[in-house]
Amino acid sequence: MTSGSPTSSGRTADTLVIIPAYNEAEALPSTIADLRTTRPDLDIVVVNDGSSDSTAAVAKAAGVVVITLPYNLGLGGALRTGFRYAIRSGYSRAVQFDGDGQHDATSIAALEGALDAGADLAIGSRFRAVEGGYQVGSTRSGAMGLLRWLVRILTGEKFTDTTSGFRGFSVPMLQFFGTHYPVEYMESVEALILAHGAGFDVREVAVQMSERETGAASTRGLRLAYHFCRVLVVMVISKGALRRPDAGDAAASEPVANEVES
Amino acid sequence: MTSTAHLLWVVLAVVLLIAIALILMLVRRRNLRSKYGLLWVAVGVALVPLAVFPGFVDWAARKVGVYYQPTVIMLSAIGLLILLAMHYSWELSRLEERSRTLAEEVALLRAEGDEMRSRLDSLESDGQDGPPGRV
Numbered sequence: 001m002t003s004g005s006p007t008s009s010g011r012t013a014d015t016l017v018i019i020p021a022y023n024e025a026e027a028l029p030s031t032i033a034d035l036r037t038t039r040p041d042l043d044i045v046v047v048n049d050g051s052s053d054s055t056a057a058v059a060k061a062a063g064v065v066v067i068t069l070p071y072n073l074g075l076g077g078a079l080r081t082g083f084r085y086a087i088r089s090g091y092s093r094a095v096q097f098d099g100d101g102q103h104d105a106t107s108i109a110a111l112e113g114a115l116d117a118g119a120d121l122a123i124g125s126r127f128r129a130v131e132g133g134y135q136v137g138s139t140r141s142g143a144m145g146l147l148r149w150l151v152r153i154l155t156g157e158k159f160t161d162t163t164s165g166f167r168g169f170s171v172p173m174l175q176f177f178g179t180h181y182p183v184e185y186m187e188s189v190e191a192l193i194l195a196h197g198a199g200f201d202v203r204e205v206a207v208q209m210s211e212r213e214t215g216a217a218s219t220r221g222l223r224l225a226y227h228f229c230r231v232l233v234v235m236v237i238s239k240g241a242l243r244r245p246d247a248g249d250a251a252a253s254e255p256v257a258n259e260v261e262s
Numbered sequence: 263m264t265s266t267a268h269l270l271w272v273v274l275a276v277v278l279l280i281a282i283a284l285i286l287m288l289v290r291r292r293n294l295r296s297k298y299g300l301l302w303v304a305v306g307v308a309l310v311p312l313a314v315f316p317g318f319v320d321w322a323a324r325k326v327g328v329y330y331q332p333t334v335i336m337l338s339a340i341g342l343l344i345l346l347a348m349h350y351s352w353e354l355s356r357l358e359e360r361s362r363t364l365a366e367e368v369a370l371l372r373a374e375g376d377e378m379r380s381r382l383d384s385l386e387s388d389g390q391d392g393p394p395g396r397v
Binding site for chain 1: 365
């Protein structure tokens with residue numbers, strides 16, 4: 001086990017909610033307040049991804065743990081930091097949660113349920129939700145459709161919401177993603193393929209999502225097209241590139257007693 | 263070959279030698295990592311005989327069946343530069359990954375430090391009434 005030294009963290013729960021936040025000062029307080037009222041039993045960490053606004057101060061004022069990155073690393077980097085924090089603090093699962101109020105706190109239970117049932121990566125799907133149909137633009141839905149199709153070909157399984165950022169992670173998944181989580185834009189699909197190819201149990205769960213409270217989708221047009229192509233290529237060539245470390249592999253990290261010098 | 267052509271080759275050879283000396287100096291001053299320095303020195307050293315014995319290029323071109331001799335130099339130069347560019351991309355990716363991990367670690371350590379400080383503060387204020395005196 002890599003639990004390391006007994007952490008001095010203020011862990012009071014089994015599940016950690018990781019909120020990656022980049023210039024999210026406006027929506028963050030209500031998101032945290034909502035989480036607190038809906039799920040008072042969870043610990044929350046905000047990973048401030050080099051924000052230029054008062055994100056860190058606002059989060060601190062809300063009384064959650066804040067990890068501030070020295071400069072903007074993008075969503076992937078912020079998540080990786082959160083994953084490593086979760087591992088080091090000894091949490092038994094973690095949930096990625098959006099800072100802008102897009103995700104529904106009551107749905108966290110569904111993700112936790114999937115993790116407890118043996119999933120390593122539980123993906124919250126807005127399209128599986130029964131009520132409150134989620135609307136996306138036509139270009140976006142076309143791109144999403146293509147991704148969905150490719151993911152189905154690569155994994156042999158049907159995922160309805162491949163770009164969802166509402167996800168739950170088991171401890172082995174956190175350990176794996178702590179170093180291997182993709183760091184470029186649209187990393188969520190890449191992460192799905194990576195985890196599935198590495199032999200992790202990836203499942204989809206129906207969740208509630210609302211339309212974005214503030215701000216729009218961060219990228220559009222040419223940049224989106226570029227990243228889309230990049231992700232397509234990366235998905236195809238990186239399928240199964242990394243394997244889930246077996247329990248036996250952990251022995252490799254044990255110190256070998258061959259330091260006999262004479 | 264005319265004497266002006268000979269002069270050109272001499273100038274080229276001198277320029278190369280100066281370039282090599284410059285690279286060695288940069289490495290000596292630690293402005294250039296030795297692995298890159300050595301690479302460029304090797305390139306320079308490989309070019310010196312070409313400058314001194316231009317006949318070699320003509321001979322090599324004939325051997326490979328190239329009519330226009332400079333093409334041989336151009337092609338090998340382009341090949342070498344592409345390899346170098348690829349190497350740099352690789353190196354750059356590795357560096358980015360490392361600086362990223364470093365930034366993440368710094369953030370985690372800072373959060374841990376904050377946590378410890380606040381715990382220490384609460385511990386100290388528990389131990390005695392009033393603010394703890396600085397030692």
